[in-house]
Amino acid sequence: MALSLRRQILKLALPVAMQSVLISLLGMSDVFMVANLGSASVAAIGIGAKIHFVLVMVMASLGSAISVLVAQYFGRGKTDSARSILLLGMVSGLFLMLPVGLLFLTASESVLSLMSHDASMISKGASYLRITVPLLFFTHIIIAYESALRAQGETLLPLILAAVAIVINIILNYVLIHGVWLFPSLGSDGVAIASDIARGLQVLLFFGFLAVRNHSLSLTSLISARKEVHQYSKKFFMTAWPLTLNFTVWGFGSFIYHAIAATQGTDALASLSLVSPIEGLYHSLFFGFVTACAVLIGQNLGQDKFEMAKHLAKQFVIWTPIGSLFVGVAILLSSPFFLPLLIDPNESLYQLAVQLLWVMCLTFWLKVLNMTIIIGVLRAGGDSKYMVGVDMVAMYMLGIPAALLAAYYLELSYVWVYAMVLVEELAKAVLVSKRAFKGIWIKNLSD
Template structure:
């Protein structure tokens, strides 16, 4: 539910600036995609926090969980300092690599500079949410995020269009609204955890930081392949947006319009996959290997089936919601409609990959292999294929968008094989890796 709300926030950012024109939509989409690359870095660190906290919580070691969370927050904030300086000092140069549309770049520069504080707030939130979910505490992140998201959407409306005493800021209003809402969310997290005497309240995290040196090596071993993996994948998705921008502003605007809808679709199943990761991680932390394997099989079966059903429902409702966003009969409307068809009919394979990678392989710390899978599927297969279709064969953008799916089919063939070999079935809380599930002679 929380993932759905976050996606609705992303949709509100794009949809509320839609009346301002294709350039505004493209600027928000491109700026958000740059942020997305960094969020992938944060997500890699957050995933390491989640994996280790889930297993330590399953083992009953609260001090270790506190130290891991402190370590995750500190490492991310340090990493973000030089990146945020680059975002503030060189936004035009970054955006100019991807587009020559001067109006779009000017709007994007405003957005990037104003959202630098957002990066730090977002990382702190991701770290706390990852740790809480790893302990199966999902209601607190949902409640706090819900309040912040509602505030963000309201501020979007007031600041984009200048309602009442609020100034009309356009794209800049989206950035300022996001900064305010995320800052409030961080404050609410700290106040809530302190008020209820939670194990992750600030005073306990400071105590956990005193023994942080015990866990640096283990966190680094878990975090670095995840962070590199998420970052490489995030840069790859940014390249897909860059290709769209080279095809034309309409292609970039259509992709920017479809991306939040795809994000909503993704979110419906990301919560399920996160639950899979937590449940499997806790089972592995207790060395309940057979139960973990049983959970993996069930999630891998039902998640893609649910995705196919949702895709058909989205397609059936397209004639209802798309005319609300774009005038029917325009080139942008037709292009967006084509992309929706491709997305809805093929998203099931993305959900299958997401379940096996995030919910199963990473839960057991099998992050290095996942990194290799993503490198091969995206950088060796998909990106060269997309470049070929776009700039050699010069096909229309729906064909380019469909070609991105090469990544998912290659990835599926590799992750299914890896999951069946059960290399991920291991207890990461042990001092050694000897506590692993014996691999059968013939993988089931």
């Protein structure tokens, strides 16, 4: 791989990876700062965060459509087209979040009672969902902007603004959870309020910085582009709908895995809630490289440089899983040092968390392989409809039934239930690898 190309990859990948790591650290702080409040609080934050994760998947699907099209239009020098795509994606997501926000405000207890009978957890989790309604809208605006900017190769501004918001969020977490200075001790509600304030500030910073720079994607530029939006609506929605369906199907399936954990007891859900942010941190380290893969392939496809796009795909598919395995081993080797700082080693929760870490760290390379092929290669060329069928087969016909079988029929310990996700990942790896080799994704969407 040429030195200039490596520099370009690192320029795109490192800021995205650093930002994703910061977000994961924020998720860890949300959970770990309430760890001393008991398993119910940890489980409440964990299940609330997982519900938000499903919704973020819907937002990310629109962000992915924005990224795919903006990368290819930007590759052809069509800035006006990129602006219209961003506006379409932003407005669509805000409308989608309206009924969800209403559900959170009126029926959050009913939703959580479907997954657990722990009254304390349900009460704390419902309060978290109600308070974080504004977070839904703030998060989508941020995802839309970050997707468009990254597709144009601008990764530093999203990183800086995210870092500022995350630092503020972590400070507010501590202050509002424990009641520092004149602030009351709000417990798990403090996590929700801190998230709302920090994300709202991040949105304002985005609008302000882009306006000062007179950027082509500033809010005033988007508003002025509203008259041209109809020219791109068909192409955007044809790109977005399979992504939205795919992300929703996958996000809901991952929520089912979490719901199965909830039925195994509060300790099982709490251990998963503790390990999930660590997994998110692991994921973040490689998400930057997958994003760089998608941007570079998308820009090359937009310029009809198909051979270069194929070369990039091959290099990323080889090296990202190898790097992931090394990181997994490093996390395992360091776990005896950091895990006792979070959980008392004498508690049963500690032993279960250690077991989950072993499964996660030794098998995450397979998830990274699938993530690279799906996000970095197939979706970069607009080949998204196929993934709906893949998730239906791999997740709903294999992975989830295997987890249910282990939990309810075989009545295995939770670590074996957690490991059943490998069934889904193995099936997915076979299906997406075959698809990538066929080269159906090699096409220019900006024509």
